[in-house]
Amino acid sequence: MSILRCKFTKEKDMIYISHLDLQRLLQRSLRRAGIKVSYSQGFNPHPKISFGQALSLGTVSFGEYIDIELDEDISEDDFLTRINNALPDGVKFLKAVCIDKSIPSLMSSISHGSYTLEIKVNDNITIDDIKAKIDEFMKKDEIVFIKKTKKGKLKEVNIRPLIRRLNEVSLEDNILILNAIISTGSSGNLNPNTLVEKLSEVSNLNMDIDNIKIIRNDLYSEDNKKLITPI
Numbered sequence: 001m002s003i004l005r006c007k008f009t010k011e012k013d014m015i016y017i018s019h020l021d022l023q024r025l026l027q028r029s030l031r032r033a034g035i036k037v038s039y040s041q042g043f044n045p046h047p048k049i050s051f052g053q054a055l056s057l058g059t060v061s062f063g064e065y066i067d068i069e070l071d072e073d074i075s076e077d078d079f080l081t082r083i084n085n086a087l088p089d090g091v092k093f094l095k096a097v098c099i100d101k102s103i104p105s106l107m108s109s110i111s112h113g114s115y116t117l118e119i120k121v122n123d124n125i126t127i128d129d130i131k132a133k134i135d136e137f138m139k140k141d142e143i144v145f146i147k148k149t150k151k152g153k154l155k156e157v158n159i160r161p162l163i164r165r166l167n168e169v170s171l172e173d174n175i176l177i178l179n180a181i182i183s184t185g186s187s188g189n190l191n192p193n194t195l196v197e198k199l200s201e202v203s204n205l206n207m208d209i210d211n212i213k214i215i216r217n218d219l220y221s222e223d224n225k226k227l228i229t230p231i
Contacts, residue, residue, distance in 0.1 A: 001038065004068045004079060005231050007095040010061045014090030019054040033086040036071040052106040052219050053184050063218030065106050065230045097231045106230060109221040112164060113184030115192050118213035119176050122206040127171040133203040134166055143198055159198060162190040184219060
């Protein structure tokens with residue numbers, strides 16, 4: 001019996017399946033691969049599989065993580081070969097590492113995500129102008145977002161502490177590419193769309209906020225103020 005912590009990608013047509021459908025897809029693929037997954041005890045046993053922070057529909061990711069408890073001993077290379085042969089195009093396992101049961105769960109340990117954001121800018125503006133606006137944006141102590149709670153009430157949330165890093169990469173043919181590291185965990189979570197919406201509003205940038213291409217590059221936990229990947 002062992003626990004494998006795995007890193008995988010989700011792209012192409014697979015970005016349009018929900019997190020629940022992804023869970024089902026991976027369970028079917030594990031069965032097709034003949035990989036023996038451990039199940040919980042009780043009246044309604046379920047596979048011992050746990051994920052990191054769920055990915056929003058339509059988002060490409062090159063850094064998703066999953067913990068799988070197995071009922072067999074299998075080498076990491078053999079596991080990767082068998083699972084990838086059983087998966088559809090658009091989902092690929094990149095790495096698998098055996099971990100100890102004492103290691104904190106992905107959901108409890110992941111705190112940040114790294115994103116690439118591609119947005120159309122509707123004004124004639126230079127990359128230097130955008131850099132200056134982002135610098136001013138990041139100097140603010142408070143950036144308030146009005147959030148609707150599950151009970152339908154409106155709540156003010158200061159999202160500034162949730163933005164660890166934001167910088168411009170390029171501006172070409174009015175397409176702006178940004179890199180961001182933001183809170184992406186159970187103790188704090190910032191939607192990349194919300195980040196772009198507030199940047200556009202606060203910095204007076206005329207951007208097409210309804211059509212943002214989002215790529216999640218990786219997920220991280222924090223150790224002594226340093227970000228580290230789960231494996």
